[in-house]
Amino acid sequence: GQQLNQSPQSMFIQEGEDVSMNCTSSSIFNTWLWYKQDPGEGPVLLIALYKAGELTSNGRLTAQFGITRKDSFLNISASIPSDVGIYFCAGTTSGTYKYIFGTGTRLKVLA
Amino acid sequence: DVKVTQSSRYLVKRTGEKVFLECVQDMDHENMFWYRQDPGLGLRLIYFSYDVKMKEKGDIPEGYSVSREKKERFSLILESASTNQTSMYLCASTLYSGNTIYFGEGSWLTVV
Numbered sequence: 001g002q003q004l005n006q007s008p009q010s011m012f013i014q015e016g017e018d019v020s021m022n023c024t025s026s027s028i029f030n031t032w033l034w035y036k037q038d039p040g041e042g043p044v045l046l047i048a049l050y051k052a053g054e055l056t057s058n059g060r061l062t063a064q065f066g067i068t069r070k071d072s073f074l075n076i077s078a079s080i081p082s083d084v085g086i087y088f089c090a091g092t093t094s095g096t097y098k099y100i101f102g103t104g105t106r107l108k109v110l111a
Numbered sequence: 112d113v114k115v116t117q118s119s120r121y122l123v124k125r126t127g128e129k130v131f132l133e134c135v136q137d138m139d140h141e142n143m144f145w146y147r148q149d150p151g152l153g154l155r156l157i158y159f160s161y162d163v164k165m166k167e168k169g170d171i172p173e174g175y176s177v178s179r180e181k182k183e184r185f186s187l188i189l190e191s192a193s194t195n196q197t198s199m200y201l202c203a204s205t206l207y208s209g210n211t212i213y214f215g216e217g218s219w220l221t222v223v
Contacts, residue, residue: 003153031209042117042201042217094209097142097161101154 004089006102014110019076021105023089029100032065032072033090037104043088047074081109113138115215117202123221130189132218134202143185144169144203144212145177154201160185161208192222 006023013019023032031050035043047058049065049072056063060077072089089102118133136143144159146169156169158177166177174196178186185204189196202215 031211033211035214040217040219042115042214045211045213048211090212092209092212097144097159097167097208098156099212103153 002100004091004100004102006089006105008105009103010106010108012108012110013079015079015081017079019079019083019107020073021075021087022071022073023091023102024071025091025100026070027091027100028069028093029091030069030094031092032063033092033099034061034063034072034074035088035090037086037088039085046087076107079107079109081111083107084109113140113204113213115202115204115213117200117215117218119218120216121219123223124189124192126193126222128189128192128222130192130220130222132187132189132200132202132220134185134187134215135183136185136202136204136213137183138204138206138213139182140204140206140213141182142205142208143179144205145175145185145187146201146203147171147198148201148217149198157187157200189220192220194222196220197222 034046037043047063054065062075064073086104088104092099114137145157146154160166160179176188200218205212
């Protein structure tokens with residue numbers, strides 16, 4: 001099925017560093033969502049974005065809805081070991097039941 | 112907070128068995144979904160439901176059926192489990208279409 005392009009695919013970072021990842025689509029979305037998934041667990045919602053240009057924070061996490069409505073970005077500041085996991089994006093449009101998910105970014109934090 | 116609860120976290124079933132995966136949400140959401148997640152394939156939609164007793168096929172409905180008798184509960188049924196249905200199954204719900212989708216904890220199914 002269709003998946004959103006997400007980059008990077010994986011990254012090793014040192015504890016305390018900032019992390020950036022992004023998601024791009026060939027389609028326009030009305031809603032962008034970011035999730036974190038730990039091994040063996042379901043995805044947990046981190047941030048939801050509903051408007052082009054919107055910038056939203058959740059603790060050390062900040063996400064932005066791209067102005068073209070075809071991309072979104074997630075930043076994690078001052079990473080800590082528990083940030084390890086897979087982060088993925090999702091996009092959808094009003095009036096549809098279809099959610100398109102990103103390929104995921106695997107984050108590994110070195111203490 | 113939205114809570115989507117999948118009653119079985121880990122199951123091991125034999126080929127040919129009938130399998131029920133149950134999901135309950137507590138936020139009066141209209142829509143509920145079943146996905147399966149496999150390495151390299153991402154999340155694939157099996158079925159979704161937009162109202163009680165209403166269902167729509169997703170991208171990979173073959174070998175599965177669903178039941179939604181009450182608004183808060185959505186069940187996934189494998190009529191005759193096969194080894195290629197070994198996977199992580201995720202239930203999800205949304206208040207309305209195009210809105211934030213919330214996932215359950217996942218059910219790991221192994222078919223031997």
